[in-house]
Amino acid sequence: MAAEVWQFARAKHRSPRWAFRVTAGDAVVFESAWVSVRYPAREGAAWLAGLIHALAERGAFPGCPGHLGQVANPVRWGGPLGDDCSAFVGDLYCHAEHLSGPVRGGLWYCSVSRARESVFHTADRGVQPRSGEAARWLCEVVVSAVTAGLGERCRAEPSAPADRGR
Numbered sequence: 305m306a307a308e309v310w311q312f313a314r315a316k317h318r319s320p321r322w323a324f325r326v327t328a329g330d331a332v333v334f335e336s337a338w339v340s341v342r343y344p345a346r347e348g349a350a351w352l353a354g355l356i357h358a359l360a361e362r363g364a365f366p367g368c369p370g371h372l373g374q375v376a377n378p379v380r381w382g383g384p385l386g387d388d389c390s391a392f393v394g395d396l397y398c399h400a401e402h403l404s405g406p407v408r409g410g411l412w413y414c415s416v417s418r419a420r421e422s423v424f425h426t427a428d429r430g431v432q433p434r435s436g437e438a439a440r441w442l443c444e445v446v447v448s449a450v451t452a453g454l455g456e457r458c459r460a461e462p463s464a465p466a467d468r469g470r
Contacts (some may be wrong), residue, residue: 305333305361308355320393322349327357333360338368339441340409345369348430352442355457357451364452367443379444383414393447396423400439407436414439416446423450424458440455 309324322343326333334356336349344348359365379398383389386407389399400414412433415425424446426433434437446458 307350307357309350309353310456311346318346322346324349326353326360331358332367333365341442342432342434343430344432345430348432351429351457352431352445355454356444358454358457359445359448359452362452362454364448366441366444366448369437369467372379379440379447381440385440387436389436389440391443394449395419396447398440398443398447400433400436400443403412404430409434412436412439416441416443416450422459423455428459 305326305328307324307326309322311322313320314326317469322344322345323336324333336352338367341352342363343352350383356365379391381391381395381398381400383388386402388401390400395418397417398414399417400412403411412434412435413426416423422428424443426439426442431442433442449455449458
């Protein structure tokens with residue numbers, strides 16, 4: 305199992321972005337292009353790549369957005385999915401909200417918390433979901449991590465996989 309993180313240039317002098325891929329042998333477990341999340345800094349891409357890598361090694365990665373994959377208890381979201389929705393999974397509270405711009409491609413945020421403790425927030429991790437589906441998926445990845453005993457990897461201190469460049 306391996307995680308690679310790389311930077312790519314964008315046209316018209318726009319700022320570069322980061323991408324990643326998690327593989328198991330020759331099989332691609334996850335590619336960042338499969339979900340609408342922006343990574344303006346290496347730390348955000350590396351954090352999510354490392355988390356997906358750790359989940360995949362434990363057989364707990366929930367899969368891609370819209371596909372249930374290996375989730376034993378899928379998250380049941382309440383509220384309008386295209387604007388402001390939430391879910392409880394055990395003692396975890398998940399929240400995804402549209403902030404501005406178009407619903408698809410605009411600015412979203414999401415968070416996972418337990419009682420008065422923040423487990424994950426997009427602002428703390430440098431990841432920017434670009435759709436409600438992507439924001440809910442990020443929450444579900446974090447819930448899977450907490451359930452698999454990887455909750456410490458979700459908090460604000462980044463942990464990066466080995467950078468294999470590209």
